Amino acid sequence: GKHRFDMSNQAKARFVARHSPDNYPYVSLIINNLRGKDTDVWKVVKTITVPEVQFVPSNDMLKGDFLIAKYFSRVESELGLYGSDAFTATEIDSWLRFARKDLLAVKSLEELTPLIDDMNWHMRLRTFFSGYSITLADVALWVVLSESTYWNSLLASNRSASYKNLVRWFTYLSAHPAFAKVQELLHPKKVAVKGTDEAALEELEGLTPNTQVCTRFPPEPSGFLHIGHGKAAFLNDYYAKKYKGKLIIRFDDTNPKKEKEEFEEAILHDLKCMEIEFDPKAISYTSDYFDLILQKATDMITAGLAYCDCSSSADMAEQRKALQPSPYRDTSVEENLKWWALMQTGSEEGAKWSLRAKIDYKSLNGTMRDPVIYRVISDITHNRTGDKFKVYPIYNFSCPIVDSIENVTHALRSNEYHDSEVQYAWFLQNIPGLKFRGVRIKDFSRLRFTFTVMSKRKLQWFVDTGRVAGWDDPRFPTIQGLLRRGLTIEALRKFILSVGDSKKLTNMDILKVWALNKQMIDKKIARHTCIKSDNKVLVTLTGIDANESVQLPRHRQNPDLGQKTVIRSNKIYLEQEDAVQLAVNDEVTLMNWGNTIITEIIKNEDGVVTEMKAKLHLEGDFKKTKFKLTWIAAESDVKVNLYEFGTLLTKDLGKDDDFKDFVNEESQAITSAVGEASIRDLKKGQSIQFERVGYFILDEITEDGTYNFFNIPDGHSNNVFLSNKIATKKVDRSEAKKEESK
16 A cells, blocks of 8 residues: 555556455445446455455555555546545545544444434535545445444434434435445345245365264353354254254353253253254263363373463463463473372362463463363362362363264354364364364354343343343343243244354344344234223213124234134223324224214313213224224223333443443333233233234233233334333443442
8 A cells, every 4th residue: 555656557557356255345346336347357365354456567556445445436536436626535535534443443332323423413414425426435434334233223223313314325325326236245135045044154164975963052051041042052953954963962061150950951941942953862961071071181191281280360360461381380290190189189278279281371372371271169069970079170171072072073153262262173182082083163253232231140140139030031132031022933043044154243233133023923913902001091982882792803914813802882991192182073093993083072180181072983984084093992901011121231331341330220111001801812922912002922910810011122113112211311320330439
């Protein structure tokens, strides 16, 4: 990028353009589309990391999408892509710096908000960001926003209305042919495989005609599975089935301080709910191999590949940080075996020691700096081995050993552990006596969602402090919490496989999961009616002498759901919100009945409607009425509670944020209602739609006959239809906490 170019000569020059499979030059592609140039000149090359253009025969080179796009914008100045005057060109440069340094650096919705506020204000009287036609500034800003999960989440929600100027500009460009072509690369259509929408899932590497594929899912029994674990489970299950191999469920029970049998049972229940196929008799535990792993550690010491160390944790951390050897690194095998034996007694003196692998204390990869592989835990009884062992292996040491023993061919795991892959390979190749050393590691990105707690430690804190009802609380991202809130396994699996095994880490809005869920359930669930109890309005109807029971379809577009009984009466309830909009002589439509004309409205001194009278006008045309109202017969006595939930956090946490500073203490609201009689036919766990309210799942029927329903998000908004008690404002309470400390 430091070369000076003769633009007139370079415009005519031949060049070679290259980019990597994972790094498309989106800005440059759009600029060339606007120039009417062929974008097929770009070649995909795996050995480079950033897009580059090399000119022939000069060998001058430009690297980076923005820099290359600048060049292509300038070679045909008459198009105005870099402006038509010095001021516009300078303004374009300013927006390019903004796109690269500010927009690209955004790591949360909160960080994005002030930036798009400024952009929206700038566009209030403009069609384009600079000048009077599309320029490089528009292209760069559009690309960065298109790649932003936060912007895409905002576009899909009601919050987009606050940015109408920016949305207008973005929508206009998205429809432009030059941008639409690149949009297909930015958001490719998913590939349909076996009847489900799956992303381009890569083939497993290292396969031969004789390979018997074996994957494993090794959860630690220290909590319920959450949606992130679900991704790992689904991918392991997918590949095992794809290659007609097998999936091993293995409990990593190497830390008795964290593990509980109830969590093992919960995890197995989760896997069954997720329809993960495994042989219950073939479930394994790392503890099944404790004797063998212990022997391997002893063999490591004997081979000079491990040593005992009684440095404090602080001293050990300092040594590793400074790339300095432990003072115990070169002790003799005999001394190490003596201390190793002392560790195994679990004594107070033995507990001061740990066993470390002797790899490379100077390595630039921190996982290779003589990691601890065994520690003493003597004050807790293990669920399965009792008090037999006083030392327990670290997962990173035990895992390659057990993978080798169980003939695992492919270890799938999230790329947050990418650095430790070298360590895994070292153990696999250097631990004495392992028969199978051909395990392949396959990385995939872990799931991250905005305003969502995924850490087991943090989830445990919410449970321990009583802020949630348990690990299956509907506000939790656990499998049980999500199912309890109405997510279907079909939608969960489809979402996971649509994300695929990409290594690109993105922060997604969990509303995407719920939007997919809505597509799955909308045509499959019955419609019912309820009226909020608060200030419900009694309406006396004329034109009906006695109660009528009629059979109506549970879903007008799905006759397979059958019929429900609806009672029509001369006394019905309407919602207060509907009643206050009506006037005498208004003709309205009672849904699933017909038209009626309002004859009298009675209000109290506060303007609240307390009673109404109306006469049926069933021959009226429902197409001509403004209001279509839900109602129920006044004699309906089905008590209903409608639960709604907000996020557990008031902020999308940054790297240095303490989650306890941003706990949403008002994340649940309950609205009392009265439901139609046919609700009594529902069973626990059944999902329905309350018409004009939203989707709900029946969580329980209490002893007094109250039906408790949980709101199922539809993926388009925060779904706070019924109550304003849920905290939706993103409040930063850290400053308040500081003042309280003072």
